Amino acid sequence: MFRAVLYTQWKWTRPAIMLAVLVAGYIPVAALRAMPYKTESTYYIPSLYRGMAAASTYYQWLALFVAVVVAISAWQADGHRQHVYALSLPVPRWRFVLLRFGAGAALLGVVAAAVGLFGGVAAAIAPLPPILHAYPVGLAVRFWLGSLIPFGLIFALLVSSPKRVRLVVAGVATIVVVDMALAAMGVIDKPVVIGTIFDAIYSGRGPLAAFLSKWMLVDV
Amino acid sequence: MSDAIALKHVAYRPAKEFAIRDLTMTVQSGAIYGFLGPNGSGKTTTIKLILGMQDADDGLIEVLGHQIPQGAPQALARIGYVPEKVHLYASLTVGEMMDHHRAFYGTWDAARADELRRQFSLRSEQKIERLSKGEAGKLMMLLALATQPELLVLDEPTDGLDPVVRRDVLGALVEYVSTRNATVLVSSHLVHEQERVCDWVGVMDGGSLIAEMPMNTFRSGIKRLRVSGAPPVLPAAPFTLLGRTTTAGTEEEWGVRGWQPDMGAWLTAQGATLREVIDLDLEESFVELLSSARTGGAS
Numbered sequence: 001m002f003r004a005v006l007y008t009q010w011k012w013t014r015p016a017i018m019l020a021v022l023v024a025g026y027i028p029v030a031a032l033r034a035m036p037y038k039t040e041s042t043y044y045i046p047s048l049y050r051g052m053a054a055a056s057t058y059y060q061w062l063a064l065f066v067a068v069v070v071a072i073s074a075w076q077a078d079g080h081r082q083h084v085y086a087l088s089l090p091v092p093r094w095r096f097v098l099l100r101f102g103a104g105a106a107l108l109g110v111v112a113a114a115v116g117l118f119g120g121v122a123a124a125i126a127p128l129p130p131i132l133h134a135y136p137v138g139l140a141v142r143f144w145l146g147s148l149i150p151f152g153l154i155f156a157l158l159v160s161s162p163k164r165v166r167l168v169v170a171g172v173a174t175i176v177v178v179d180m181a182l183a184a185m186g187v188i189d190k191p192v193v194i195g196t197i198f199d200a201i202y203s204g205r206g207p208l209a210a211f212l213s214k215w216m217l218v219d220v
Numbered sequence: 221m222s223d224a225i226a227l228k229h230v231a232y233r234p235a236k237e238f239a240i241r242d243l244t245m246t247v248q249s250g251a252i253y254g255f256l257g258p259n260g261s262g263k264t265t266t267i268k269l270i271l272g273m274q275d276a277d278d279g280l281i282e283v284l285g286h287q288i289p290q291g292a293p294q295a296l297a298r299i300g301y302v303p304e305k306v307h308l309y310a311s312l313t314v315g316e317m318m319d320h321h322r323a324f325y326g327t328w329d330a331a332r333a334d335e336l337r338r339q340f341s342l343r344s345e346q347k348i349e350r351l352s353k354g355e356a357g358k359l360m361m362l363l364a365l366a367t368q369p370e371l372l373v374l375d376e377p378t379d380g381l382d383p384v385v386r387r388d389v390l391g392a393l394v395e396y397v398s399t400r401n402a403t404v405l406v407s408s409h410l411v412h413e414q415e416r417v418c419d420w421v422g423v424m425d426g427g428s429l430i431a432e433m434p435m436n437t438f439r440s441g442i443k444r445l446r447v448s449g450a451p452p453v454l455p456a457a458p459f460t461l462l463g464r465t466t467t468a469g470t471e472e473e474w475g476v477r478g479w480q481p482d483m484g485a486w487l488t489a490q491g492a493t494l495r496e497v498i499d500l501d502l503e504e505s506f507v508e509l510l511s512s513a514r515t516g517g518a519s
Binding site for chain 1: 271272273293294295296297301303305306307308309310311312316319320322323324325
């Protein structure tokens with residue numbers, strides 16, 4: 001059953017996954033090729049570190065891209081037909097949702113594996129000074145977990161009924177408007193809701209906090 | 221005989237302007253039940269309630285011994301469903317769709333599926349998005365039959381298909397039912413098609429089941445009478461008067477249900493003269509029944 005669901009999702013996301021694998025291979029190569037200094041140079045280590053820090057952003061964008069595509073594709077075909085086929089299958093709804101989620105997570109794992117594999121190859125080829133170490137497996141795990149978070153959020157939104165989504169969006173919009181109105185009327189100093197939401201999502205233990213830290217292939 | 225499908229006092233309001241009201245309906249095991257009704261009468265909604273795709277607001281639904289929606293997955297494992305519109309994954313090929321479907325049904329008969337694929341002239345590598353309406357209809361019927369279901373639920377399965385494809389689809393259905401003694405619920409607004417294959421009939425209109433009876437009773441029980449000299453107000457009749465319209469002078473046409481030849485004496489007792497009893501075909505009976513339901517009947 002899982003294989004059948006995985007196959008459909010692979011078929012729907014194949015171009016995006018293959019593109020992501022290619023990009024995953026290109027990022028470390030591009031980062032290392034962009035080194036302006038030779039290994040003997042005193043600037044080599046800081047330059048390599050900066051290069052890897054820049055590559056971190058590309059990994060994050062890649063994770064976000066692939067997560068969005070895989071999440072949307074998971075339900076697009078069912079959504080087009082009002083989920084009639086899925087609902088007519090002899091499995092409980094929660095199980096079908098889990099099958100779709102699992103298949104999406106597995107496909108993200110393919111890109112994460114490519115990140116780890118190509119990162120490992122690139123790090124093996126590049127001369128690393130003793131102070132720096134390559135973490136291809138750690139990067140791959142981080143990439144996978146990082147991509148699972150936006151995937152899970154979008155997936156959950158798409159699984160919800162349109163009515164529930166409209167309710168949530170309307171609720172948040174109302175709170176934001178009231179917050180801004182209160183600030184405009186001088187009841188509060190400045191709008192606090194948007195900043196609080198942003199902090200809740202990105203900082204500390206927020207679901208997208210991982211995207212603010214560095215995803216380093218090479219680190220101390 | 222046990223019931224394959226039983227609905228008791230089911231109510232469901234999917235939209236402000238439409239509701240299923242107090243729907244009680246029974247499909248006996250082994251029956252081929254024709255589910256008739258004009259477009260928008262609630263046939264598809266009722267089918268979705270039966271399959272657990274939508275949850276009723278009130279009432280009881282039991283399918284193959286399973287309460288719906290709680291037991292829907294168990295019931296669906298024994299049901300072959302062909303929906304009104306193509307519901308398959310467009311980007312898959314015929315072969316991939318068959319493989320996908322097989323993964324969910326332990327009862328999948330691979331040999332029969334291949335046989336049907338050849339019989340329906342479908343190629344494994346054909347993409348579903350490029351299939352004609354007829355080919356897609358045949359593929360949906362293939363998927364339903366290859367799971368060897370005890371109950372087939374077909375929602376307008378031949379709507380929009382050309383006569384050749386319709387013959388192929390109905391042929392495969394009749395062959396399956398005759399060998400397996402399966403129960404069939406087939407909805408359609410094509411009355412004549414139902415007449416050929418069904419042994420029970422239920423008629424939906426405006427979200428209510430307005431009639432449910434054996435096909436023979438439906439076919440022979442509704443007549444049009446030409447009557448003259450009938451009083452405007454009638455006492456309780458031994459038949460159901462569906463409607464009466466004045467045609468000329470004191471002459472009227474009556475639509476009646478449950479007519480028997482010896483009931484002419486009752487008319488004579490009312491001072492009326494029975495001029496003619498006109499047999500109606502199924503489509504005329506269906507129209508008579510619908511117009512009676514919409515006007516509230518004449519008695």
